Structures are given as structure tokens and as C-alpha cells.
Amino acid sequence: MSETQVEAEPGAAAQIAGDRVGALREFARDLGERGEELGLIGPLEPPRLWTRHLLNSAILAPLITAGSRVADIGTGGGMPGLVLAIVRPDAAFRLIEPMERRCNWLNEQVERLGLDNVEVLRGRAEEYHGAFEVDQVTARAVTALRKLVPLTAPLLRDGGEMLFLKGASVQNEIDAAEKVLRKHRVRDISVEELGAGRLAETTRVFRAKIGTHG
Numbered sequence: 397m398s399e400t401q402v403e404a405e406p407g408a409a410a411q412i413a414g415d416r417v418g419a420l421r422e423f424a425r426d427l428g429e430r431g432e433e434l435g436l437i438g439p440l441e442p443p444r445l446w447t448r449h450l451l452n453s454a455i456l457a458p459l460i461t462a463g464s465r466v467a468d469i470g471t472g473g474g475m476p477g478l479v480l481a482i483v484r485p486d487a488a489f490r491l492i493e494p495m496e497r498r499c500n501w502l503n504e505q506v507e508r509l510g511l512d513n514v515e516v517l518r519g520r521a522e523e524y525h526g527a528f529e530v531d532q533v534t535a536r537a538v539t540a541l542r543k544l545v546p547l548t549a550p551l552l553r554d555g556g557e558m559l560f561l562k563g564a565s566v567q568n569e570i571d572a573a574e575k576v577l578r579k580h581r582v583r584d585i586s587v588e589e590l591g592a593g594r595l596a597e598t599t600r601v602f603r604a605k606i607g608t609h610g
């Protein structure tokens with residue numbers, strides 16, 4: 397097993413997670429120790445757990461609105477939904493994940509960390525269309541934008557917001573998604589670079605609203 401990264405940029409972690417940094421560290425420890433064996437992270441990930449996964453997810457926290465109802469799609473081992481739920485106890489998170497083993501892991505962490513703002517829902521995002529409405533939807537590494545928009549837009553209230561962590565080819569994804577963006581009334585699109593001056597690796601977020609209100 398590879399050695400888990402000693403917390404990179406501890407100053408940044410404390411700054412981003414505030415008084416929740418202890419809980420984030422507990423989660424990091426468990427994910428680093430058991431994540432590979434449980435198939436939650438690849439064998440190359442433990443040495444870059446903080447840089448690539450935890451801080452990369454937590455950096456979205458300031459974009460979560462106080463009191464927001466949030467759905468995270470394809471949470472896997474916890475990124476970004478569980479990390480955000482740890483850092484933002486003032487928002488309510490639904491983590492939607494089809495794989496049973498990953499849901500068991502997420503539920504175990506929710507219990508262990510005493511999180512009362514998280515509900516883990518086993519299934520695919522499309523199974524929850526029409527079941528509830530949220531204010532914000534998040535996702536990382538689930539699918540390309542042209543598929544992600546139809547998966548997530550029906551979960552959002554009119555005026556709700558999409559926050560997707562994306563890689564360097566995000567503009568190509570936006571271009572390829574032109575039709576579905578129009579079909580789902582996605583507006584106010586921006587790509588923001590987060591973490592500049594705080595993290596060694598900055599993160600891109602696709603940010604947009606849907607519908608006509610808000």
C-alpha cells in the first residue's frame with residue numbers, strides 16, 4: 397500500500413475547512429488507509445490525497461449557499477459531496493451514488509463523523525428525477541457535460557445552480573454540449589478557476605443557472 401500524503405498545504409486546509417478541519421482530517425485518514433482496498437481510489441492516489449481530492453473538493457465550499465439543499469451526483473468515495481457536507485454543516489446534502497459498496501462507505505463515514513446534514517441515496521441520478529428539488533447540484537468526474545446536464549438539470553429548482561468540477565478541456569465540453577445547454581435552459585455560464593494563491597493546483601468549476609428565476 398502506498399503511503400498517504402501527509403497533509404499538503406495544512407494552512408490552506410485549515411483556512412478552507414475552518415473549525416471543520418478536524419473532521420476533514422479524520423475522513424482523510426480513513427480514506428487514505430482503506431480507500432484503495434475498498435476500490436474508492438486508485439493505487440496512485442494516497443500520496444496525493446489532499447492535493448488532488450480533499451482540497452480540490454473543499455475549495456467549492458464558498459460557492460455553497462447557506463441553507464442550500466444540495467445534490468451531489470456520483471459521490472463515489474466522497475468527492476466532492478461528503479467533503480462539502482463536512483465543511484458546510486449549514487447546508488443539506490443528498491449524495492446520489494449507484495454502487496452499494498460506495499454507499500455503505502458513505503453511510504459509515506456519515507455515522508462515524510456524526511454528520512446530520514447528509515442523506516445517502518443509492519441509485520442513478522435519473523431515478524430521482526421528479527422525486528425532489530434542490531438549490532444546487534455538484535459533481536466531479538462522472539461524465540462529460542453534454543451527458544451531465546440532462547442527468548442533473550431535472551433535479552434543480554427553477555433558478556437552481558450547477559457546480560461541476562472539470563478539467564482543462566472544459567471549454568471543449570461546453571462547445572460539445574451547446575444543444576443540451578439550450579434545451580435545459582442553462583444560462584449565466586462561467587468557468588471559474590478556484591484556489592489561485594491558496595492551492596498548489598488550481599481547480600476549474602463549471603458554474604451555471606437553469607430556468608428563468610433567481
Ligand SMILES: C[S@@+](CC[C@H](N)C(=O)[O-])C[C@H]1O[C@@H](n2cnc3c(N)ncnc32)[C@H](O)[C@@H]1O
Pocket residue numbers: 469470471472473474475476492493494495498519520521522535536537538547
Ligand atoms: C469516476 S467516479 C468519481 C467519483 C467521485 N465523484 C470522485 O470524483 O472521486 C464516478 C462515479 O459516478 C457514479 N455514477 C455513474 N453514473 C451515475 C449516474 N447516472 N448517477 C449517479 N452516479 C453515477 C459511479 O458509480 C462512480 O461512483
